[in-house]
Amino acid sequence: MAEREQVLDWVERMAMFCAEEYGVPPIAGRILGWLMICDPPEQSAGQIAAAIGASKASLATNMRVLTDAKFVRRRTRPGERTNYYRVDDDAWETVIRRRVASLTEFRDLAADGIDLAGTGSGRAERLRVAHDVYDWMAKLFTETPRPRTRKQP
Amino acid sequence: MAEREQVLDWVERMAMFCAEEYGVPPIAGRILGWLMICDPPEQSAGQIAAAIGASKASLATNMRVLTDAKFVRRRTRPGERTNYYRVDDDAWETVIRRRVASLTEFRDLAADGIDLAGTGSGRAERLRVAHDVYDWMAKLFTETPRPRTRKQP
DNA sequence: CAGGAAGTTCAGTATGTTCTGAACTAGCTA
DNA sequence: TAGCTAGTTCAGAACATACTGAACTTCCTG
Incomplete structure (x- = not known):
């Protein structure tokens, strides 16, 4: 199996674990899983959406859930409108x-x-x-x- | 507040806790809550249904979930068709x-x-x-x- | 300023869950 | 046997959740 495919498979397993055990929506689980293993560790909503195959709207909704829950941290860079996300150090x-x-x-x-x-x-x-x-x-x-x-x- | 009302209020709080934290259906949560605090500690589905205000069908479905999960134990008495339930000792x-x-x-x-x-x-x-x-x-x-x-x- | 990408919000759709009445089976009792 | 009650199953209603496209706002860039 290709590296990328293996990673996506792992992300899916992690997502389903989070969904079943902690009741988070599937997409939030995929975001979490992806952010745990992705490289670079900090990515934009667009990059994440492309990786896990979800819509822009779903990203907006689920990123808010995850940042409110303090599992994911949002970072802005000066002179850039894009927000970057990563697993919160204190998650x-x-x-x-x-x-x-x-x-x-x-x-x-x-x-x-x-x-x-x-x-x-x-x-x-x-x-x-x-x-x-x-x-x-x-x-x-x-x-x-x-x-x-x-x-x- | 009357004793009975206070108990039912407690059962409801416990039920909602189980529903939110562990994802059990509301009625399963109420059954658990009731069985934790009821007297006598072992009751029939009919008694429980009356106490928490649920249908016979819901009791059947949810009792099965709880017994399968080993949280509740079913006991039969010789010469009686009724099943009695209580919180499993090992719950x-x-x-x-x-x-x-x-x-x-x-x-x-x-x-x-x-x-x-x-x-x-x-x-x-x-x-x-x-x-x-x-x-x-x-x-x-x-x-x-x-x-x-x-x-x- | 015009064009375009990032991000948000919302209405609508799809999907899944929970609950119940009703129909049914089966065992106890008279 | 007939009647009553305990229990199960199932179809359908009611409700809740998750996701997306589309419309919109905002801000960067040329």
């Missing part, structure tokens, strides 16, 4: 932050349920198991220091 | 297992991208950051022992 930190927020939201919801059921009741005990699992997961992320990524030897 | 373990599977899938996808880009290249370096973050998250779950949930003092 992966953002992924972790979002994950923690989701876990704590569930945990707090479970806590509300425990209050509602009456602490100590059987119903509350059942909810406490869920609460504790989510609490454990959330704390795992917030309390474990992440080793700094370093250059491959 | 939260299942949540964790699914999460790990998702993390490793992304990590492996990133690894494929690194191979494709050529290890050591700039493109590969960019992907390695993503790879390492997901690897870290996956290992967090698999390598951290979870404290046994115990009765509240």
Whole structure:
């Protein structure tokens, strides 16, 4: 298989993963996938559209979603009207932050349920198991220091 | 607010959380929410349908989704045709297992991208950051022992 | 200034999802 | 056996989502 074709195939796999696991629209997934692996790492909407085979309109809509979500960063160059996009340097930190927020939201919801059921009741005990699992997961992320990524030897 | 109304409100919040975060259909979310907090903890489809205000058909469809996903367990009683449902005892373990599977899938996808880009290249370096973050998250779950949930003092 | 490309917005189309009533099957009970 | 209830399946309605062409605005370039 040609290099380009292999890359597009990978982009598609990544896009579908993002669509299924995180519920992003297919085109947003393709943009993300493309920006993860493309060269140069910073490209214009036109270049991206050509690469993934989507319309200008779809690019505008989906780029906005991705930049609002802080996964993609827009950069302008002086004296140029074209915007260039790349994966935000903090994108992966953002992924972790979002994950923690989701876990704590569930945990707090479970806590509300425990209050509602009456602490100590059987119903509350059942909810406490869920609460504790989510609490454990959330704390795992917030309390474990992440080793700094370093250059491959 | 009446007790019952408060509970239904909580169920609705839980249902919407599941729908938004995990992409389950609203009714499946309501079933889950109801089964988490209802008394008795094991109820028939008819009881659940009445509680959350859904049709028999929707219950059949969504119960199947939830039992297939191992979040809900079906139990039959001898000499009775009615099926009873409750939150699976292992539901939260299942949540964790699914999460790990998702993390490793992304990590492996990133690894494929690194191979494709050529290890050591700039493109590969960019992907390695993503790879390492997901690897870290996956290992967090698999390598951290979870404290046994115990009765509240 | 005129021409053209980048970017946005919107209306319309296509597609997919979710829910229900109704028709059906099957088991319990009288 | 007849009647009632639990459960399943399916077709269709209602709704939501994703995508694009086209019209428009804006800004660079000649």
